[in-house]
Amino acid sequence: MNNLIRYSIIEEKNKREFLLLIGSGCKWKKCSFCDYHTDFNKDEEYCYNINEKELNKVTGKYNTLEIVNSGSFVDLDKKTMKKIESVCIEKNINTLHFECHWLHKDKIKDLKEQFNKLGITVKTKIGIESFDYYYRESFLNKGIEEKDINVIKKYFDEVCLLQGLPGQSVEFMLKDIALGLEHFERICINIMVENKTKIKPDPNTIENFIKYIYPIYKDNNRVDILLNNTDFGVGGNKND
Template sequence: MDRYSEITNKNQREIVLLKGFPCVWGKCSFCDYIEDNGTQEDEMNRLNEQVLANITGKYKVLEVINSGSCFELPKATLWRIREIIKEKGIEKLFLESHWCYKNRLQEMRDFFGIPIIFKIGVETFDYTFRNEFLNKNAKFQDYKELKQYFDSPCMMVGIKGQAKEMIERDMAIVEANFDHATINVYVNNTTAIKRDEELVTWFVEKYAYLDKDPRFEVLYNNTDFGVGD
């Protein structure tokens, strides 16, 4: 499992994949990422300390991810991240959170004391597909409500059951309204949700121009950021 990497093309930054407690929701139908969590706090802190020791501060930007939300990281790990931010001169931080923590984001902003880009797993702006088929439990009505709290939606394309029209609508919303977003091309995993190869081929061809847009990061594989397994 790779837990430290550098993103050197768009939005250059260091990125670490840490261990946290189980995801507060943990019921998304497509996700087996939540298996990378734990309950033994001392062990998690020791592992996280080893991963965090790789940070150099060379880009002045850091992204911290785990198998859920940043609020599920152990307290000692959060304190160590804050120390490293000061030690290494980090000026901007990327964090991710589930919708259910939307009213607590300011806690993290206050704690770390630097600008934070908050990511959220949206997957799609289609309310029914997001909450009934994908079981996200992210029950905002539209992008305007989302933007009241979060800065950067993480979208997903290429799932059997999606339609081209749904993806086109999602991309139009993202391109018109967000300064940063991640688009994940779905890769089969251990869940029952399957990849639609025809839809993926269509998306890759139609939206190839996103690769040159500095606002958006398209992940064609789960490990394109250099972390994970």
């Protein structure tokens, strides 16, 4: 996991620098489709050393930085958070994106205030995967007990959707995208890829996505589409 590519620059749509940092690990770890929560380490110094090196690559090119860490911002150690603050100030970052699981939603207010004092706007993203509560919680096991989108949007600015799965019709996927765009600033559609879990990408669903949905949203500035989970330029192996 220490060999992962962790820094990239996204040169289209919402242009930003993008970092995959490492933290103490997702506290949920039960999403049925996820095997990337294995990128963690309980040793804070170990994490900080990796994170410091990656944070030092930030140039502030687009004044926007997105940080993910195979979990939530709360899993990052204190020294890393301080380093993020100082890098943002030094490199004139005015917008900072973090991801967060529903479990930690009540920590978001303080996070936003903390960075707001420095003149930095924090945007938070949740992997909602689908707004269909029963599909999401029975099949994907996201651990998001809230059904009401109006409650969810009080905490989060952006959502990730997971598509390309069995049981998703074109209408199902379009509905999730429409809801995401109606209630949130930006959405990121991840297409399921083969991994170590027993959840399989469905070739028919993916074919339908590419044929009927991708053309509609591929140029939409509020929609990121990851046909492969390394499309943001991080997460791949340095030796690949």
